[in-house]
Amino acid sequence: MQLTEHLSPRAAQAFIEALPVPIRDALLAYSAEIEYPVEGVLEMAIAMFLDLDCAGFADCRTDTPSMMRERIAILEAVIRKNGLTVPELPE
Template sequence: MSTTNCLSPQAAQTFIEALPHNIRAAVLAYAVETDYPVEAVLEMAIAFFLDMDCAGFGDCRTESPGQMLAQIELLQAQQQDR
């Protein structure tokens, strides 16, 4: 299996076929509506799930929600110490 920075059309097709019908239909409709390849729509959906402020995988943070919560708590504690 080759690794690249982008989801291949073949991998996207396999992934799409495994999705529940309503999600598959929404992804395909969005791809048609925006004229984006299905693989790009899938990548954006996953990236958005991981980081709601990102536009794609390139600017997606990969910290877990637990790591992010710990960082927030640390920042709040530092702010209170001021």
């Protein structure tokens, strides 16, 4: 799969300049530490905030929490309909 949706270096720079200094410094330090472009680090941070299972914007699911709850309810109904049990998750 070819990824085409990325944060541009120009957009990343503008974003970084708008961040509070401690956050900006930490982001730049982390980017240097992992030897990865800062726009990639920003993209991963934002995408993972939206979807913990994504690697970047291209595979990020941006469903709202209510949409996710609805999907979970549908999946649970299908599981029960097929005679299976849905394990209870700890709160």
